[in-house]
Amino acid sequence: MPNSAKGTLYRGRQGMWSWVAHRITGIAIFFFLLVHVLDTAVVRVSPEAYNAVISAYQNPIMGLGEAGLVAAIVYHAFNGLRIILIDFWKNGAKNQKAMLWGVLVLWVVVMVPFLIRHLSIVFGGH
Amino acid sequence: MATPLKAQIAVPRSSDKTVAGVKYNRSGRKRNNFEMYAWLYMRVSGVILLVLIFGHLFVNLMAGDGVHAIDFGFVGGKWANPFWQVWDLVMLWLAMLHGTNGVRTVIDDYAERDRTRIWLKALLYLGSAFAILVGTLVIFTFDPCPAGADPELLASFCPAP
DSSP states (O other), X not given: OOOXXXXXXXXXXXXXXXXXXXXXXXHHHHHHHHHHHHHHHGGGTOHHHHHHHHHGGGSHHXXXXXXXXXXXXXXXXXXXXXXXXXXXXXXXXXXXHHHHXXXXXXXXXXXXXXXXXXHHHHHTTO | OOOOSSOOOOOOOTTOSEETTEEOOOOSXXXXXXXXXXXXXXXXXXXXXXXXXXXXXXXIIISXXXXXXXXXXXXXXXXXXXXXXXXXXXXXXXXXXXXXXXXXXXXXXXXXXXXXXXXXXXXXXXHHHHHHHHHHHHHHHOOSSXXXXXXXXXXXXXXXX
């Protein structure tokens, strides 16, 4: 039995919670993707219909939703790279916890400029 | 008393339905590497999707006027270029298959009743096939300058009516 206080790769602590977050963000992104394919398909109906649908994405509440979506995508992307390293790099499993901190640092580094730009567009009254 | 020279040891095989009195729900027919290829696909497509989706988000949400710039003319301008048609087509297929396989794994993990699992997966595969088909058709049959449309709403390259 491994020392459970430290957690294992997938059981307990960071290894497990990063996996839970990977599943939740993955499912959320998938359902958005289904909706997004259908809303984009409205370009085949008429310019007016597409503009009406897409204007729903341009109000401030949806703007916050887009921020949440991008936050989920960026986490899923970087944690996905961490999973690949765990599977293919020989020291991957040993360094999984350190790599999770790397994922979170990268997440902040990408999200800060994105949020400044996106929220100033959404709330900036263009 | 005669002692057998060799003890009879039944070596468990992966195709056994019963091992040491415990029944396993194994299918003896499936002799392919589907799950290994699905696992590998998640990693390969994941890396490609990281590049495609980050590019998509940057161009559509951060460049120019961000989400406010998106309208029919914006999409027309992008899909008039084969580069963005291919970009979006590859992104659509890779992302839909990646997401479908991910949700399939989640259904297999949590839906314990056979019937529940079959129905959830049927719904998943039907929805995914529909989205892939519709998305692909839209990218290839899209007309950025539809006849009779308000020219104000179209891309700047559309000929004046």
